[in-house]
Amino acid sequence: MRIERLMDEALIIAVRDGRRALTYDDVIQAQLITEVGLAHEVGYHPDERRRVATHEAGHALIATLLGREVRVASILRRGASLGLVAHDDAEERHLKTPSELKDLIVIAMAGRAAEIQEFGEASSGIASDLAAATTMAAQLVGLLGAADSLLSLEAAIMPGAGNLVAKVLSHDPSREQADAMVKAAADRAACMLIEHRLTLITLAQALCDRDELSSEEVHNLVDAATVS
Template sequence: MTKGLIKEIGLGIGLAFIGFLIWKGYDVLPLMFILGFFAAMYFLAESKGLVKPVGVQEVTGKNTSEVYFDDIGGQASAIKELKEALDFIKNYEKIKELGIRPLKGILLLGPPGTGKTLMAKAAATYTDAVYIATSGSEFIEMYAGVGAQRVRKLFKSARDKAAKLGKNNAMIFIDEIEVVGGKRGQNSSHMEYDQTLNQLLVEMDGMKNDDSVKVLLIAATNRADMLDPALMRPGRFDRHVRVDLPCKDGRVEILKIHTRNKPLENDVELGAIARETFGFSGAHLESLTNEAAIYAFREGRDRVSLKHFKEAIDKVIMGEKLDKRPNADELKRVSIHETGHALISEIVKPGSVSTLTISPRGNALGYMRQTPEDDTYLYTIDYLENQISIMLAGALAEELIFSNRSTGASNDFEKAVDLAKRIILSGMSRLGVVSEDSLPKDKMYDVITEIIREQEGIVQNTLLPYRKRIIEITEILLEQEQLSGTDFRKLVIEDDEPAEKAG
């Protein structure tokens, strides 16, 4: 609940209470006089900058919570581009000689948890600027004109605080800028959004090179498609800095930062952990290191080991272990299902299985986690077909052993259909290059079905000679509940020829 909403609720309750007193016959004039006096004093203090605007956090001067660019890992390109923009502020006199106009706004674009807020704080430290932070949701209220007033007060507060501290620079950071900067005309029943955006545009246009206090607006969003074009043009947000998910080397840097204060066992290799965390953001990696330390604490250990990190990876991806326990028949089916996934994964790409478990986490009764060797951004037809095979292998292993399937494969089938659809839309199916908008739905369905049925046949033929081995691995998995990729591979390759594994 925002402070603005609390004020509105309090105002409503107060008016209702005064109405109740009038209905009871009490003289409320003295009470209204006292309340009016305090309200006038509050608004006077707020107008003089003595009261902080709603939702605003201020960081001024030197303090122990300052963030530096060295504290942010995995964003070398974004930091380089941001520093270049900030150097225009630090070296104002030099750039003035070259006729360069200082930037008015910098927009940080990227998924949640990638460090956009940290970069804004580091930018304030880098330029020795007054830092004021707020969120887009703090400007919008049900009363017309409130948002525009708060925008004016925000910029005035930044200038006043900088002048008070004798600084030449002030930095305003607005998180979730899409709330206040969305495309105009989308909220026809609520003009407050458009009025607030108009005021923000006016304030940005009012930034001048010769101001005694130079204000830089930094905003962050993960929905750039929602922003109004007038806000995105040069002269307002002059630089758009991409803050993407970190690559493998970037993840290693982030892990080093978040494990600096954690004692690690000798078996912990951050490069191996980074390889297993493809797609993790900086926030995910911070949570991972924290969860690993928690696991070590639960066991009474004084150091964090690789086992704790592997447990933490599973928790971040899947969630905490659940108390629910399937019955014996369900547990055996889950074990066979996951063994099928792991077996096909290991056949199509040796060494790819990281963990195999039947411990329930989140919505999954069991799972098989793969280990990508390198970050992959482009996929071939062979890779996509192999992934479809792995998705189908769980249900087909159930069918091989029990002669039927279960509802546990529904999520696998959804992923398989998505992969088949990607093959079609990437021009790698028999249809060639197609457009999703012009492709008839029945044709899309036919080709998806064709791709999946082809892979079903391949997987069935592959699993058949491994029937006995699947049952043996299932028995071990039921006993131990979890197998590492190394242990699983030892069980799979005990026999040299698949024909000898047939039951």
């Protein structure tokens, strides 16, 4: 049923664009609609538009450099989000290693790092990124034995006892280790963006000009900027 709905949405997108045949981008757009809602243009102040584009460019660039498959990068509003970068594993995977989860934390922190690098400070747009990074760090520390202890804090969770993130944040040693992981990821993202600043600026400008970039457009821009 989900696949049927997805293909129906993709067909609607193609018809609205005056085409009879579906494309890969139609399916990606349809997937975004079913997952996070329709895209809407935002009446950004010029400075705000540049900031949001830089933020999303940071996510897209680091995701690409770390081998993720970026599906789309956008500064259009979907739901409560002013923009988004959707990315997946380059190949279908069912498990995640600690190293892979740490890479995902770096990607989550890349928007903040890009804003600080280009504007001197980050905006309120980083709130959901920090929440995602905190959740993944809590999983590494309290669930996957990726810190000093092999004890699982998830084992202490009983009905009504709170979730894993709450357990980690309320346990001082675990909270410190999770915090250190997020800070290390933030530093790594910042270093990568400094090294690839021209690529970041190129992606941000493209987002400012076009509002949305497909998977192919993101990879082509990153490849071209990296080679040059």
